[in-house]
Amino acid sequence: MSAPAISVVVPTYQRPQLLERALKSIGEATSATHEIIVIDDSPDGSGFEAARRYGAKYVFKAGKQRGSSASRNIGLKLATGEFLAFLDDDDFFNPGGLDALLQEARNGGDSGDRIIFGDYSKFTFELRTKVALAGLTLDHLLVVNHIVMGSFLLRRTSLDGGFDLRMRSHEDWEFILRHAQSQPLHHVPIDVVSIDKTANTTTSTEARRRPMFWLDFISIYSRYPALHLAEFRAKQLAVLGLAMSKDMLEFDDEI
16 A cells, blocks of 8 residues: 555644534545644644544543643654654644645655645634745744645655754744755745634733743754844844843854
8 A cells, every 4th residue: 555645634622613624625625635633732632623523643641741741752653754844733724725836846856855844824713824934944933934734745754853853932943944944945925724712811922021931042043053044033032031242142063
């Protein structure tokens, strides 16, 4: 039996109705062979029925190794597809989104591994906004993450480790940056995934200003030096509520 074209890794925690929506969207997003891997953090196994209905591989963690990054790492170990995709349980793919990414990934032929990414939409009860990422470069990612979970494909054989469990947040950003060091970014102009913000209890700006939230930014900035971006990084930290001169952010490869 040949390997599926795409493995979709879906961590979940006590949101069975939203998980149902997410899993249903996968079949609408691609006509290619695919496998779904659901990793359930919920102590009551609330995601089992939805996973069963959509023929997913199901891992019940019973509250152990908590967190979406640990769940995604389990999914990576189980994946057998040619390409990897990720989807959070409260988000959903848009029709044809994965097919568009897959077609472009295969159009690359012998050009080498690439991170294939598309646009996305985010919505609340009142507003839906499309975020277009045409023109996005590695320099943009070295300042702040723009590529959301669900909006990209990565060839499984190009995988360079999993999600860093030492980080308190932004493990997805670090994961993408690590792979972008050796794989070029390639944009596809299609709205791939919808990001559900209706359950947010605070605005994104307030969330970014949580005390000590900037620590993971400093960690990423030191791991991925970019002397030419020190000024932009200082401005980004100021948005997060941390005043730091650009001189303090001029990390180099010898650190």
